[in-house]
Amino acid sequence: MLYLASQSPRRRELLEQAGVAFSVLNVDVPEQRADGESPQDYVQRVARDKARAGLECLKGNDRVDAIVLGADTEVVLDGEVFGKPVDAADAGAMLQRLSGRTHEVMSAVWLAAVDRERGEVCVSRVRFAALDEAARAAYVASGESFGKAGAYAIQGLGATLIEYLEGSYSGVMGLPLFETVRLLRNFRADITVPPAAR
Numbered sequence: 001m002l003y004l005a006s007q008s009p010r011r012r013e014l015l016e017q018a019g020v021a022f023s024v025l026n027v028d029v030p031e032q033r034a035d036g037e038s039p040q041d042y043v044q045r046v047a048r049d050k051a052r053a054g055l056e057c058l059k060g061n062d063r064v065d066a067i068v069l070g071a072d073t074e075v076v077l078d079g080e081v082f083g084k085p086v087d088a089a090d091a092g093a094m095l096q097r098l099s100g101r102t103h104e105v106m107s108a109v110w111l112a113a114v115d116r117e118r119g120e121v122c123v124s125r126v127r128f129a130a131l132d133e134a135a136r137a138a139y140v141a142s143g144e145s146f147g148k149a150g151a152y153a154i155q156g157l158g159a160t161l162i163e164y165l166e167g168s169y170s171g172v173m174g175l176p177l178f179e180t181v182r183l184l185r186n187f188r189a190d191i192t193v194p195p196a197a198r
């Protein structure tokens with residue numbers, strides 16, 4: 001049985017889009033970058049922590065038979081990691097930093113079972129248009145920034161801020177589907193994944 005260890009409605013939507021059957025586990029793990037930890041190592045570790053926390057929630061045979069998927073998405077600019085904004089001022093400041101620049105979106109996916117684990121990090125590059133103060137304020141006022149790494153959502157109004165994307169649209173949105181399906185397929189033969197990525 002596949003479990004998605006996530007409270008994110010986007011991840012649920014994306015995994016459904018991939019045609020994979022799963023159940024949801026609500027996990028809450030601290031997201032705190034350690035001193036000297038690279039953005040890539042950080043995003044991978046948090047995805048792993050979420051998957052492991054999900055596995056811990058399960059008991060007995062449910063755990064033995066489980067594959068738990070954890071994921072994490074962060075926006076990275078100049079080596080700095082932008083998580084979810086804490087308030088409107090924080091969201092505005094993030095958008096100001098991203099304005100007119102190219103940043104990376106790192107999305108990690110991690111699979112954990114009792115006997116094995118495996119993960120992957122998908123890195124995309126996103127170029128933002130130059131946003132003046134009025135444009136930033138209008139976007140923050142839309143409410144879309146909240147709960148989103150880097151204070152924007154590619155799947156919403158945020159798409160109008162993006163000049164160029166290189167990489168994975170689903171990865172930017174929160175779960176890189178190509179990598180996810182490939183990992184699932186290689187992880188255990190009894191998992192039913194759609195044929196497209198064979």
Ligand SMILES: Cc1cn([C@H]2C[C@H](O)[C@@H](COP(=O)(O)OP(=O)(O)OP(=O)(O)O)O2)c(=O)[nH]c1=O
Binds near residue numbers: 006149
């Ligand atoms: C960049 C970007 C991020 N996001 C979202 C995806 C993630 O939900 C969120 C990043 O926060 P995460 O900490 O990766 O995930 P989460 O706390 O929302 O969910 P959970 O830990 O329970 O799985 O930002 C978008 O929806 N669109 C975007 O364009």
